Amino acid sequence: MMSFLKRVIDALASYKLACLLFVLLLLLTFLGTLEQVEHGIYEVTQRYFESLVVIYPFLGFIPIPLPGAYLLLALLSLNLFLGGVVRMRKNVRTYGILIAHIGILLLIAAGFVKHQYAREGYISLYEGERAHEYESYFDWEFAIWRDADGPTREYLIDADRLGRSRGGRWTFRHPEIPFDLTVANYLRNSVPRRLDAATADAATDDGFALEPLPLEVEAEANLPGAYAILREPDGTEHAALLWGGARHPFSVEIDGAVWSVDLRRQRRAMPFTIALNRFVHAFHPNTTIPSKFLSEVTRIEEGVAQDVQISMNEPMRHRGYTLYQASWGPQDAPPGAPLFSTFAVAWDPAEDLPLWACVVITIGLVFHFGVMLTYYLRRESRRQAS
Amino acid sequence: MPRADAVSPAPEFRNAEGSDATMLTPPALSRVHRFPRLASVSALIVWAATGGCGSGGERIETITETREVAHPVAPSDPSLTTAERLGARPQGRAAQGGGGMGMPAAAPVPYAWDAPDAWTSLPPTQFRLANFAIGEVECFLSALPGAAGGVKENLDRWRGQMSQPPYTDAEFAALRRGRALGAEAVFVEIDGVYTGMAGETQLADYTMLGMIAPHEGRTVFVKMVGPTAAVAAERARFEAFCASLRAADGPAPMQPTPPGTDLALPAGHPPASDAVGATAEGAAPAEIAWVAPEGWQRMPDRPMRLATFSLGPDATMECVVSLWDGRMGGEAANVNLWRSQFGADPLDDAAAAALPRIDMLGTTGVLVELMPDDGGEALGGPALIGAICVLPEFSVFVKMTGDAREVASQREALIAFCGSMRVKE
Structure with a gap:
């Protein structure tokens, strides 16, 4: 029994499994990108990357089952944890890699939290209107x-x-x-x-x-x-x-x-209210390419009002919510017609986790390369001395 | 609360006979229905394959998620029909503007119309009070407050959607004018490559028919787009649809035109003759005769007009005569309508009453002259000289438009033309 368990753990922690998982993730990315053209990003994301199993229609009609990215990433996490953290030799030469592996695990955890708990939606407001809740896209x-x-x-x-x-x-x-x-x-x-x-x-x-x-x-x-x-x-x-x-x-x-x-x-309700005071939009001359979107809003929370400006690359971040200037409409509105401004609303409880994961990975890699550089320089100095 | 018998058998899916083969009708409400055996087996397989959950069949659940809503919800109306709820209004009447799709509600704009039977009514969008599909052709009605950016600006926007350059001032001034919603309306027909509302498509050999008319502080748009041949087949019905527009609570339009018939003249009016002057018989409000000035070329009859003349050195000017029942809102309202089309401020009653008058139809009519006020008369630019004669039983409008220099040169001819008009006994 113990030997069977050991074999399973060996397999789960092996490099071979890691390589296989990466190849399959690459394959899924490739197939999903192709299929996205026809079925759209939302549908493909659900089918390929948020599923345990994907049925790929080879040549359009031969169903081939493939593991979904959700399953692959779960296995990759396990593989990384067992092989890259638990069973990894721990000494000064591997501490950097160990830290980087922990950062990658954090990154995968951030993706999991986002997938499970994050919410996205939108708010559309005409000037003078306000909202304290947003609607889901999907x-x-x-x-x-x-x-x-x-x-x-x-x-x-x-x-x-x-x-x-x-x-x-x-x-x-x-x-x-x-x-x-x-x-x-x-x-x-x-x-x-x-x-x-x-x-x-x-x-x-x-x-x-x-x-x-x-x-x-x-x-x-x-x-x-x-x-x-x-x-x-x-x-x-x-x-x-x-x-x-x-x-x-x-x-x-x-x-x-x-x-x-x-x-x-x-x-879904937000813990604050947004009121649109003014919406400004402009296009590059003789095109429909927007040069500027800008919404002047007031954020009202517990009786306190604060004026905020939301523009194309400057979202409003507050209490875990991010409001982006997403679009405006109606698209068929004639000149002079009143327009509404649409904000994309994102709430992600692990919003900062990817950043911290990258920081951890960076620290790990800098440490590792630093150690390796130190060893190299020592080795070179020894070689030159000898 | 007894609920033991609350669950009915599984719903029935069936294709509606005589309808689209993919149409699903709802489950019969009180009818016991047996699934076909194959479906039952398939459902069992699917149920087993998915771990016994989430597949077809019947489920009973208690609602667990609730939410307290602090703000009062909009009152609902149990009397609404399905058509009214879905937005596909009963034929010929616009419902209250609603939100839908998470968009803010639009202000209610009540209009009524008579749509041809062959047109399929679609749910309206936020800016489409009426929305129709006729095969590949789409036709819709919208209304916006105020001038909505201006008639020419909107027409130029439509031109852009058809990959055409904006109208020149002369072209704009020469556009066909008719009547809709009791006011003068501009009609356009634009051929080209249709690019959609925001350049999202490229459809060659397309045609757009459009109508823009002011109505009680709003601007009303009717637009039809589709393949050229298909639009040509719908042209008469488009005109009839425009003519049928009316305020929802108002009377039917003066000329209720049955779908498919050609729309031309006021109620009961026969086609204008090619002879000097026009004749009217039967239920026509009047028979009008005139003497056309030399050089005025009578053009083929067009909808909503008693007569159309082409004039000027290059036939770039147009003079339109139209005849309508009743007072049509009176002189001042129509003067200000013309002024608004040229971007001029409206006149108050005193200023309108002070306008010059000319002989017309045995009485007098008001002479309206809208020339560029920035020296454009010498330089050119769009201009209008017209006359309006409002009588108790009917109203006659004579309107000459074109380049300012050419319009000015025909001023005396137009006055003489109006002076020659008489009501035939």
């Missing part, structure tokens, strides 16, 4: 709430889980909600169409149905859709078509209260 949610004049509670369901489930029927309930919500036929990208009268019998009451669409290369352009049934305790059913591009939620009156259900981009 993640969607079902939200249920009861209309209220004051504060209210939203009940949230991660819609992307339904997208990953490849169909099926889900029923969600909560003791405070006077109906069960059944969701079916979740489509990651879709468009509602009105059916003609002859075919509308099974569609929504007023004849709409969802048409599945292929996923967009730009994943944020996908608009999911689903059919929902709100079923009251007495069996009364309300059928709804929910769509990510809808202007209004589906609402129904139950027991004198209006309840709404919406399929929308996931919303």
Whole structure:
């Protein structure tokens, strides 16, 4: 038993495994880069680099399973830890390498934390508007709430889980909600169409149905859709078509209260509020190439307001959040039309970790090369002396 | 709360008969449905392959994630239809502007229209109050507050999208004018390589039809883009769509034009004749006759016009006669409309009343002269001389546009032309 365990650890800590992992990572990067042209960076990142297994369509139709980068990096971390830290000979000649290996492990850990916990989204504001929450680019949610004049509670369901489930029927309930919500036929990208009268019998009451669409290369352009049934305790059913591009939620009156259900981009709160005071943009002459984007905002936090300027290369960083000047719109706005400014919002609890990992790696390499240089110089001086 | 019977069988997926083969209809609400055996087996395999989770079938879960929202949410409306919720408004009526896609809400701009049956209504975008697809052709309506940057600036932007240089002042002045939303509208047709809104594409042999009209402090745009042949087939319907535009709560336009018919003259008005003067019969508000000055070349009839004349040394000037029911807002409003098109400040009532008057239709009409005020009359530049005669039953507009020097040279001819106009008994 011990010998088997030793063989496993030997294999996991071996150079051969490290070389194999690097070759496979190189292969994944190559294949993913090629596929990105057709499927977009978001889809490829998910399939190749955030997965355990990749099914690569060789020649377009022969499925070849490959390990995903998530699995490869996990193995690489283990390999590096066992072979490059635990089992490494430790003396002054290897301390530098040891430190560099620890830095690489930190770098991989930073990637893991970012992948697991970081959040990204955007805020779009016209001048004079403010926001304390941002919307996800890619993640969607079902939200249920009861209309209220004051504060209210939203009940949230991660819609992307339904997208990953490849169909099926889900029923969600909560003791405070006077109906069960059944969701079916979740489509990651879709468009509602009105059916003609002859075919509308099974569609929504007023004849709409969802048409599945292929996923967009730009994943944020996908608009999911689903059919929902709100079923009251007495069996009364309300059928709804929910769509990510809808202007209004589906609402129904139950027991004198209006309840709404919406399929929308996931919303996440920030610990501060941003108000857009002024947006300035300019282009290089006779081109649509922007020469300047600039938003003058006020950051309001616990009653304290602070004016901040956000421009193309000067984001606002505050409390783990980074707000970048991302874009503006609408793109089809005629001259003179009011424009909105869009900020990309990123929250990463390990935001500084890559920097520190690089510092550690640098220290390790400088130490190592310094030691090696010292040994070399000593050896040379000895050789010249002899 | 009894919930034991709350879960229905798995939904039914089926193609809608007679519709797009990929269209999914929703699950039948109360119908028991059996999965096909093959589907059941496949689902079992997928379920097993994925560790028994996340695959098709039926799941029941308790919602665990909640969020307190401090700010009141916008009131919802249970009476909205699916079409209104999705933004695909009922035919002919613009709903309230909404946010959607995380974008701020736009101000409501209520318009109504009659869209041809062959046009497929698409959900609107933030700037498209009406949005249609006709095969490869797209057509949409938008409205913006104020001058929206100016008519010429917008037309030049459209020209850029078609890989064409901006209009010269003379070209702009010579553009076809018609009526929409009770005001004078500019119509354009631009052929070229369509580059999209932001240069994202290159589509050769494309044509753009456009209409821009002011309406109650807003500027309204209608734009159609597509392959040249396809757009040509839709030209008449585009004109009809523009003519059908009206305020959502207002009366139907003066001339409700059925889709597919050619749009030309006010309600019931027959085509203008080639003879000296025009005749009108039936429900026409009036029959107008005139004597055209020497050198004025009558052009083929065009929509929204009683007559079009080409004049000037190189036929670069245009004089348009149009006839409309009723007072059309009165003289001052129309004078200021023309002034706004030339970037001139509006006149107050007193100043408008002080404008010179000329003989016209047995009474008098107001003479409007919009010449460059910076010496451009000598140097050239766009100019307008026109006359407006508002009678209780109908209104007549005569409008001459072109290069300032040439327009000035035809001033007396235009006054004589207006003086020759009479209502035929």
